[in-house]
Amino acid sequence: MVEGKNEVKKLPRGILIVAVLTTISGVLLLLMSLYAFNLLLPYGPVFLMGPAFLMILGITSLIAAVGLYKGLKWSWSLLLVLSGFGAAGYLLNIVNGQFISIVGVIYNSVIIYYLYRPHVRKYYRRTPLKQKR
Numbered sequence: 001m002v003e004g005k006n007e008v009k010k011l012p013r014g015i016l017i018v019a020v021l022t023t024i025s026g027v028l029l030l031l032m033s034l035y036a037f038n039l040l041l042p043y044g045p046v047f048l049m050g051p052a053f054l055m056i057l058g059i060t061s062l063i064a065a066v067g068l069y070k071g072l073k074w075s076w077s078l079l080l081v082l083s084g085f086g087a088a089g090y091l092l093n094i095v096n097g098q099f100i101s102i103v104g105v106i107y108n109s110v111i112i113y114y115l116y117r118p119h120v121r122k123y124y125r126r127t128p129l130k131q132k133r
Contacts (some may be wrong), residue, residue: 009071009123011069011071011123012119012120012123014114014117014120015068015069015120015123016069018068018079018111018114018115019065019066019068019069020065022061022062022064022065022068022079022082023061023062023065025058025061026057026058026059026060026061026062026064026065027058027062028058029054029055029057029058029061030054030055030058030059030062032051032054032058033051033052033054033055033058034051034055036050036051036054037051037052037055057082060078060082061082063075063078064078064079064082071123071124073124073125075124076115076120076124079111079115080112080115083108083111083112083115084108084112086104086107086108087104087105087108087109087112089104090102090104090105090108091105
């Protein structure tokens with residue numbers, strides 16, 4: 001919950017869903033990166049750049065999901081960037097003939113749309129107050 005001066009705001013239900021989906025996505029990215037590291041390790045360090053990128057995306061997704069759940073302002077921006085790059089990557093896949101990637105474009109577009117909904121923007125405009133004692 002985000003606390004204002006005299007108000008307590010509840011986490012929007014959709015953000016909880018987005019945070020769970022982002023967590024699942026982050027875990028899957030981490031698992032894929034570990035599998036790819038294991039598979040490509042014998043071929044040398046150049047081949048490990050892709051799995052390293054997947055690992056960075058997975059960790060970043062998990063960080064964004066935790067921040068979203070806690071109502072941290074920066075997590076809104078981080079997820080917006082991740083979703084934008086995700087949508088762009090899926091668009092490139094479509095151009096290369098992988099038409100199933102339309103699902104990824106739609107998924108990321110829906111997240112971007114939801115992040116710009118007025119009640120979500122209002123929720124993340126505030127930063128949580130830390131209790132000072």
